[in-house]
Amino acid sequence: MSTIATPLTSRPQAWVLPDRGKVAMASLIIAESAIFTIFVVAYLFYVGKSLTGPTPREVLEVPIFFTICLLSSSITIHYAGKFLEHGKHGAFLILWLLTIVLGGLFIFGTGLEWHRLIYERGLSISTNLFGTTYYSLVGLHAFHVTVGLIMLSLVAVFALAGRVGAEQSWRVEVLSMYWHFVDAVWVVVFTVVYIVGR
Numbered sequence: 001m002s003t004i005a006t007p008l009t010s011r012p013q014a015w016v017l018p019d020r021g022k023v024a025m026a027s028l029i030i031a032e033s034a035i036f037t038i039f040v041v042a043y044l045f046y047v048g049k050s051l052t053g054p055t056p057r058e059v060l061e062v063p064i065f066f067t068i069c070l071l072s073s074s075i076t077i078h079y080a081g082k083f084l085e086h087g088k089h090g091a092f093l094i095l096w097l098l099t100i101v102l103g104g105l106f107i108f109g110t111g112l113e114w115h116r117l118i119y120e121r122g123l124s125i126s127t128n129l130f131g132t133t134y135y136s137l138v139g140l141h142a143f144h145v146t147v148g149l150i151m152l153s154l155v156a157v158f159a160l161a162g163r164v165g166a167e168q169s170w171r172v173e174v175l176s177m178y179w180h181f182v183d184a185v186w187v188v189v190f191t192v193v194y195i196v197g198r
Helices: 020-046 064-085 089-120 129-160 166-196
Strands: none
Touching: 020 129, 020 166, 064 089, 064 166, 089 129, 129 166
């Protein structure tokens, strides 16, 4: 039996370290996911255990329009990054600003809902277990959206000043990871609060 030796025709490729920004953002997302998981589990555990009203079924209205706004912003930020990567600064800026508007509409909708719940329905964070867990979970998400909007706005200011070009597209991609995370978390929160929890 003869052994056929096959010569190596190509060298193994050198291992390249992953991008530090993406690794840092992925680590932040994992940590924040753990925090959101705790709040979601607490909400599910306490739902229906309030001794007094109001209950979710009595006061919650499904925020369909504002949810569509937030989820649409994942599409606009994705394409904004692609346009920047290809050097299309104008298209990037339009979609980036549209992302900020859509996120701002979502926060506005959250504010409207809270105003209605507090002043018309009498549900505050101290009313009952539902109020405590609802405001904690939805408030945590609203805080993350607000932080994201601040970061997006800073990028917009630099872009308007002509300081954001194709060479910064990797930084925009890292920020997009955070925004997609915020949108994905809302899908979970929406499902838990407005569908399962009712």
